[in-house]
Amino acid sequence: MTATPFDAYVICTSPRSGSTLLCSLLEATGVAGIPDSYFHQPSLEEWIKDLGLSPDPAKREVETLKDVFREAIAQGSGDTGMFGLRLQRHSFACFTEKLAVLYPDPPGDRSRxxxxxxxxxxxxLTREDKLDQAVSYLKAQQSGLWHRAPDGSELERLSAPQELRYDREAIAAQRAEMVAMDAAWAAWFDGEGIDPLRLTYNGLAADPIGTLKTVLTALGRDPAAADAVEIGVAKLSDATNQAWVARFRAEENAGTQT
Incomplete structure (x- = not known):
């Protein structure tokens, strides 16, 4: 049996880009790890908590980091022999800072x-329409609901629902932040000499199984593992999203023309 070309993968993304769907598809294949945001919060203490480890104040930071990374790899690999990580851009700085503590000698983030x-x-994994992405993010924040299953049940709720309220300034600021996140990823790829596998939200939404097969093939796994996978995450976009996008564009166009 020929060895696969990769031991791991990192999904470099930003919120509301389809990463939850992609992670669920990859996990469902049973051959590509259990990808998740194992280093999501910008805090070593939060990593320890999220991974179910017990803090040990007597340990040096580097020893604690060894425990954290060992556990994350175990949880993110399962019994598949491949580690999957979702890395949101806002988690990147803390992740690379701690990685440099653990591996001070390799030159650069990619080597570490x-x-x-x-x-x-x-x-x-990127979302081409940053206005759609910004609206989706703001609506999720207000509603508290971040992901829903195809049957309508809630998969992830982070807070109690609030009244949905159109906020032009918040949408504009969030759009600018999403643009900045993509630019930061692009600059990092260039600086580290990385030519990533490029996926889009629209492509994933239009053909999730085809996209999954593309990823499996790139990883050196049998794409046939995608054949029996069922879609486990539904779109949350609705008439509210469409109305906010249309209103924002109309207001933006009116401002440009005055």
Whole structure:
């Protein structure tokens, strides 16, 4: 049996880009790890808590980091022999800072990531329409609901629902932030000499199984593992999203013309 070309993959993304759907599809194949945001919060203490570890104040930071990364790899690999990580851009600075503590000698982030995880495929998952992305983010914040299953049940709720309220300034600020996140990923890829596998929200939404097969093929896994996978995440976009987008564009166009 020929060895696969990669031991791990990192989904480099930003919120509301379809990463929850992609992670659920990859996990469902049973051959590509259990990808998740194992280093999501910008805090070592939160990593320890989220991974179910017990803090030990007597340990040096580097020893604690060894425990954290070992546990994250175990949870993110399962019994598949491949580690999957979703890395949101707002988690990036803390992640690379702690990675440098754990692996101070390798030159650069890419070398340190591969020192930690082995041969790594970098995947850039982006959402082309930043206004749609910003509206989706603001609506999720207000509603408290971030993901729903195809049957209508809630998959992830982070807060109690609030009244949905159109906020032009908040949407504009969030759109600018989403643009900045994509630019930061692009600059990092260039600086580290990375040519990532590039995926888009629209492509994933239009053909989730085809996109999944593309990823499996790139990872050196059998794309046939995608054949029996069922879609486990539904779109949350609705008439409210469409109305906010239309209103924002109309107001923006009116402002441009005055």
């Amino acid at each position: 990531i591969e020192a930690a995880f082995g041969r790594t495929l970098f995947i850039h």
